[in-house]
Amino acid sequence: MRIVITGMGAVSSLGYDVDSFIKGIQTGQSGFSTIQQIPEIELLKVKIAAEVPDYDETAHFEKKQLALYDRFTQFQLLSARQAIKDAGLDFKGELAERSSVIMGTGIGGQTTQEQNYKRLFAEGAKRLPPLTVPKLIPNAAASHVTMEFGIKGPSFSIASACASSAHSLAQSCMMLRSGIIDVAVTGGSEACITYGTVKGWEALRVTSKTTCRPFSKDRSGMILGEGSGTIILETLQHAQARGAKIYAEVLGFGMSSDAGNIVQPSMDGAARAMKAALKDAQLAIDDVQYINAHGTGTPQNDPTETAAIREVFGAHADQLAVSSTKSMHGHALGAAAALETIAIVSALQDQIAPPTMNYNEVDPECDLDYVVNKARPMEINIALNNSFAFGGLNAVTVFKRF
Template sequence: MRRVAITGAGTINPLGSNVAETYAAMQAGTCGIGPLDIMDADRLSIQIGGQVKGYDEATHFNRQQVALYDRFTQFTLLAAREAISQSGLGFSGDLADQAGVVLGTSGGGLNTQDENYRAVYEAGKNRVHPFIVPKLMNNAAASHVSMEWNLRGPSFTVATACASSNHAMGQAFNMVRCGMATVMITGGSEAMLCFGGIKAWEGLRVMSKDACRPFCATRNGMVQGEGAGVFVFEDYDHAVARGADILCEVMGFAMTSDASDIVMPSKQGAARAIAGALKDARLSRDSVGYINAHGTGTAANDKTECAAVADVFGAHADQLMISSTKSMHGHLIGGTGAVELLACIMALRERVIAPTIGYEEPDPECALDVVPNVARDADVDVTLSNAFAFGGLNAVLALKRV
């Protein structure tokens, strides 16, 4: 089994248009959630979100590309550019054949769907653009990344709701670890802040109208976000041989299914995934210093996740720091685990723990150190990133400082 390094990271999200801006915003406890700037926002009962503000697609892509790239694909390509540039890799010859893409998304091209449903049902048009299907399909982003950088190895898309990115990165990790690939571009993206995307979530009655306050006694729901996070997972020895700057090492991954309820989370399922990631990584419970929580800000998720952490870590749970950056950037659904992995890398590289902002009042059922409101300097060697999705699908990654 090969070791797996992360040698590149890229992002665009409500906190920043690159990794440096995102780190700075996380360290400052910046809130990227605000009023939505979308068509028909006044018809929504939920009018806030973690939106990528000031984004102009024409700045990054030409007209022909815009006709092919949904917003979620655009975000992915921008994040991939940053990650691959940082890695210093070029893909030709044998390496191109040994490099692939696994990305996560839940909704795929929802903006494209929304726009074209409007055109057909509201405007009464009888024709749509011939490339609508390849623009909205869930694998569009993975395919365009593959084509842009000549990645001819295993490439596909994972769609497991809010765990999509973690599942994708877990598959990429295992592919490099077992020798199926030398390099994998992985992560995820989401762009469902459109009228239909938000209206659908309103029906669940789990959305907040004012803020995302994970673990807080006054929390009242989640807030949607959008964006992408992309990483270069590389065979560790290959990275060392070429003198790459290794951001951290991916140590383990586990996934479980609650097999119980389509929307309600399970403490047992989450705990098995957390414990499984530690077992896979061959790490002790006491070695973990920070967990980036799934932490949606809903009553059910937060107390269930805290109970799962307490079960797995026992007395060490009191020594752990666990925060939810969704309080800052919102819930990116299928892309959320990818952007949140940046907080784990930041903890290892920058030695700064991202806070849970908006925290007002302790909840006895969430009695852990949630790093309230202010970032914290800390020296940690091991971090975990949790993702727990509707459908009872759980995925946890373990990272270690190099």
């Protein structure tokens, strides 16, 4: 069964829609700036993040909705509204029951969680707002998308840290292939640029204090991002029957677990996921032209991912364009793969490989063609998206120009 992308929505540090996201990554724009949303910023060592710029929640939601929507739910609803409108779908009648909402998030309602812990433990509050629990649950984002659009099929959320929305996409494809749905609303959302979370990242010593330089020898870590991406998937038959515009085809996916270390990436696990994806898509290694890398810019990820790509692609690895758009939109964790899917769609549609920005210096351990510092017009027919999560959970998705 063929599966196609018929709608997209994005909220990211590069802006509030798909166009600004694509323009941003194609022109090498930086979404990094001094953190705005943490009042305790003076107590942080890491003061840079990829925040959704100048976000005013009251511009998008009613007061009553805001009592119920954590920031991550708000972002998910904003990108879902765009994607569903873009796809021209109206979930009425049988379609409502034959559509799903599968959304990834690494953490869920972290802002709500932290605000309320602060009230309770630090400020001595005697009680919490009654909507605390429904606001912070990780499935809140997926649930509110079902409610806003009347989508009544199988829906849930998926948590696999940095690969959450890649696993969501894969899960949605499986449900489409199984025949239980015709349309999948999928993607992910993250909003965890909070004092507590950034402190946690600081302690882990994987976040950069300056910028994100994937694959560059002087790389100093990832830049935490936030935002949301929504992708509408449909069976080709369903899309064509309703005359939908088609952005790209999803050829397949591969998933693997490192069964190794909770944070150290594994060359073997990453390679197995890529091999599984190529096998699922029934492709030969030399069919692939572009890889949107996991490319976090940490000392550990980048050489491991490079070695995994070499392991899978052999000599063809030198023919591949490999870039990390996280150098622009940051690492939006549970939203990362959804946003990167949009990056790939733009690569396939515009025939432009987005760049790896902030690249300074060759690292002998990272010796692929990383499309450094400038987008490259090139022929791209097949592209992969790599997502390798903390916890050793990997998901790779494969897309084809339509």
